Structures are given as C-alpha cells and as structure tokens.
Amino acid sequence: MRAGLILVVLALGLLAAMLVGSVVGPYRIPPGEVLRTLVAPVTGTPASPTTDTILFQIRLPRVLAAALVGGALAAAGASYQTLFRNPLVSPDILGVSAGAGFGAVLGILLSLPVIAIQGLGFVTGLITVVVVYALARALRSQNEVLVLVLAGIVVGALAGAGISLVKILADPYNQLPAITFWLLGSLSGIKVSDAWSVAPPIIVGLVPLVLLRWRIGVLSLGDDEARALGVNVAFVRGVVIAAATLITAAAVSISGVIGWIGLMIPHMVRPLVGPRYDRVLPASVLMGAAFLVLVDTLARSAARIEIPLGLLTALIGAPIFVWLLARGRRVWS
C-alpha cells in the first residue's frame, strides 16, 4: 500500500516541521526542551516558566495556526481542482479571497478590533461565494461550471475594486500599511484564541470533504459520466463548494491572503500518491500544513522584520511550479 505509506511519511514530516517551528525563533528553545515542556503537564516535571510562556503563548499558537491555514488552503485547492476538472484552479477561484479581503480591509479602515476584522473577513468571504453561486444559478446556462467560474471572476473583480477604494480612503500612515500587510498575508500577532476560533470552521469544512472523498473524485470525470455512475452531482458539487469556501474564508480571515499554496501543493502531492482525490485530499492537507509551518518559520526568523507570507509563498511557489510544469503534463494528467 504505497499511498498509505506516503501519508504516514507526510504526517511525520508535518510533526517534524512543527518541531522546527517550535525550536526556531529569537529565543531558541532546543528540541529536547520543546518536547519536555510539551509533556510537562503529564509528567509533572515543571519546565522553565520562560520556555513555558514562549512555547504555549506565542510559538505553538502560531505553529498550529500555520498548520491549520496551510492544510486548509491546500485542501480547498485540491477540492476545487478536482471539482472544476482544471489543475490550474486555486481556492480563490470563486472570489472568496477577494471577498474576505474586502471585509477585512474595511474592518481595518473602520478601526475595528482584530477579532471583528477577522469576523468581517470571514463573513464577506462567505457572502461573496453565495452571491457568485446565486448569480450562476440565475443565469441558467447549459454549462454550469463555466458560468460559475465566470461569475466568480466578475464578483471577485468587484471585491478587488472595493479593496482599492478602501485603500484610497485609508489613512496612509496608519491604516494603509496594515491593509497592505494583511493583503500579503501574515500570521504575526496570532494568539491562542485565534487558533481556537479558526479550527472549528476548518474542521467542519473538512469533514464532508473526507466523507464524500470517493464521490468527489468521480466528479472529475465530468457531470454526465459522474451521474451515469450513480453520483448526485448537484448535491456533491454544492457540498464541495460550501465546504471549500468555509475552509478558505476561515483561513484567510486570520492569515490574510496567502497565494500559491492551494494551487501548488496538490500538484506536489499527485506525483507521490496519484491523482485520486481520496488520496490527494489527506496528502494535500499534511503537505500544505507542513509547508506553511516552515514558510512561516522562515518569515519570522530570516530577517529583522517579518516577511509577508504571500511574498515568500510566491518566491518559493513560482520556481517550484515552473519545475513541476517542466516535468511535463504527467504532473496532473
């Protein structure tokens, strides 16, 4: 069972990445001490209070948030690529990132508290996709998928215009840098409560994707074939869109817009486990999580200032993607 073995390796890789993320930082905590501090509540051996505070209050919440966001974006990307039968699709295909971005920058403009900014981003992300879906339904075309994607582009462009408007209105010394930073993606300032608030929607979104994994994979053959094979296409497609939107909106709401992961990770996974969605999904979650944990570690430790995550994922993602393309169509087909 080669695919099973690879999943185990990827899971171990994620744990290793999380250990690295816990060790590295301005205050270096040796791996052994990380592990000792982690098990301290169980063993009863008290750890150093400084290590305890840094690990549990600062570093672990950020590592967990990075893992959640990375896994979520990769899962959404893998799902949309299968659903739309197009390997160049990413989680923001239906405008969720632009919609969430608009809500969040509006929150920054209105000087709302952080939790409200995140909440507003989450809600506008969801609303955007509902509008896109309703628009596609109202247009009643023979080619439902094409109309859906085009409606996503239209509404996404509108949200993008809204973001530009907010940037023009924003205070250039105070709010504009915050907006720009948010649009480039960052996990700085993540608190324990953020990791807790983002986990439930991501898990709620992942559950139906995992449960329907086989039928979602069959959808990749196209609507007619999937129906003839016994799949209720409209229902499964609706579930995938709702779940992937929930996941993406939740992730974007705490991390800002981070590109490339949803597009690239499924491509890196397919040569390992094959194109079957029931294998691509778990493998993407594990690899996406490990990838963003490592990228975020780099973002907060490579330079004196925090590097925006979107910059790093683009810098790392673009060459990797070119390399994948150069390996030939085999990557996806």
Added chain:
Amino acid sequence: MIVTGNLAIGYGTAQVAGGIDLSVAQGEILCLLGPNGAGKTTLFKTLLGLIPALGGKVEINGIPVDTLSRAALARAVAYVPQAQVMEFAYTVLDLVLMGRTAHLGPFAAPGAVDHDRARAAIDELGILHLSDREANRISGGQRQLALIARALAQDAPMMVMDEPTASLDLGNRFLVLSRVQALRDRGFGVVFSTHDPDQARELATRVAVISGGRLAAYGTPDETLTAATLSEVHGVPVALERTDTGRTVIAPARPAS
C-alpha cells in the same frame, strides 16, 4: 430492459426528435444509426436520465426513469462514453473502480470486494496487464475497453455505448466489437450507436435509424438497412452488394452507365 413509448427528446423546449418507440432486452443489441445531429446522443442522454424527456416515457425494467435515484439507475444501466483523454492521470484500475460507485455507501470508498470485482472486469476485457498503466497513455482501443470494463464492474444488466468504435483503427475496432458480442452472449443488453451500417448488420438484434426528427426505421437489420432507407437518411445514393462469402456490404451506388 429499456422501453420507450412515444418518446420525444431534445434540450429545453427545442425538440430534436419525437415519436420514438423502441425496446431492448437483456441478450440483445440495439444499434442506433443516424446522420450527425439527428439526435443519437440526445436519445442516449434521455435513456440514461441525464436530460428529461420532452414527452412520452422511458422505462427501465418497468419503472419510469425519472423516478429512479441516480444510484438505482446506475445499478440498472451502465454508460460507456467515447474514450477521451482525461484531465487527471487515473490508472486503468482507478477508472474501473469508479464503476463501483453506485454499489458503495455514500461515505465509503472501494474496498477489497470492489477491487476484486474491478480486476475481474478488467481481466474479462483482456487488459489485465494494463491495470496499473495510466489510462491516458494506452491506445484509444484499450482505453475504450477500459471504459467497457468499468461498465462491467458497475454490475448493471444493460449498457449504453456511445459510438465505442469511433476514431479507432481497424484492429481496435474489431477487438471492441468482438467484446461487445461476447457481452451480449453473456446476457447483457446493449444499446450501441454507430455510423457504420455494416457494423450494425454484423452485431444488431434490432436497428433503430433516427433521422429527420423521427424514428425513420426500426426492426431487424435486414428490414431496416435497406438501400432505400440508407439513401434517404444520408441523402446520397447507396447500394447493397453481396460478397462471395454471402455478406452484405454497403457502398456508394454507381451511376448507371
């Protein structure tokens, strides 16, 4: 068994053809002929419940097709599309396993029983050695056989095949046709569309010719594949000629000289 009664087919409100009465039972091959655009594919989609009938009825084993669930329909009728290159690099085994979908619980993935069933179906089509090959990287004929294996793994007594020999070379065409005959001999009912009247004559229990928005001819090959019918349907003069071995072949009519 698939039965249609006074069936009208089309998209939305645009009728493509009407008044279609035909039936196919297990152990029979119904060949569907007609010029491009006559409605062969539309009829298939209607038989499979993929688009609603504009009038009349389609019944599968006596049950109206629009009252069956997707899964129940898939367990009764399997669809063999034309083999095309797919977006994802599924292996032959992956592809055939998808034929098991209608037999799986909503949250299940194929288990050991389904793998056995899929392998048996691949073996029956004589392509077991291709199981782990990428379905996009085998010949068109082999890919068509893989799709027939998928229909076999679906365990449906009826199969609907959309021009399974189109764009195949001669060797692959004969291979696919012999497999289709073997399926009929095993008791499967097959609806099979083709552009080749000779193929229909070779295979069919009955032939249905769709043309000009109606069922232009329906009956045994000898009743339907006449020079008159074929000339009228295709708009070119057609002659039937008998070979020395007693076969009938269709050829352009030579102008009288």
